[in-house]
Amino acid sequence: MLKNALAFAAVRDLDEAVRFYRTLLGREPDVRPMQGLAEWKFESGGWLQVNENQTLAGRSSVTLVETDMNERMNMLLETGIKPTSFVQGEAVSVVIIDDPDGNHIVFAQGKDENLRSTM
Secondary structure, X not given: OOOOOEEEEEEOOXXXXXXXXXXXXXXXXXXXXXXXXXXXXXXXOOEEEXXXXXXXXXXXXXXXXXXXXXXXXXXXXXXXXXXXXXXXXXXXXXXXXXXXXXXXXXXXXXXOHHHHHHO
């Protein structure tokens, strides 16, 4: 039986990526369990792994569940991170940005109980 899920973003330079994700997430990684890897743990479970991997860098897509899309948009604009897409749907709102390597970071906020994965 599966217990949890890990999101993975491959990057070219871990130190540069940690600076970006620290700004994006508002804190340092929770752990750096081995060389080339940094991890952030989220309140309701799940982890984001940022891994230095030259072969896969820029080919990742990560979806992060947001609780306040307006706050997220303000934070992105204040830090100079420009969204590549913003959609306010009836059921889900989505903001997409790219990290410095070109990985897609998707912020999603569901609007009803049927979309628990994005709430």
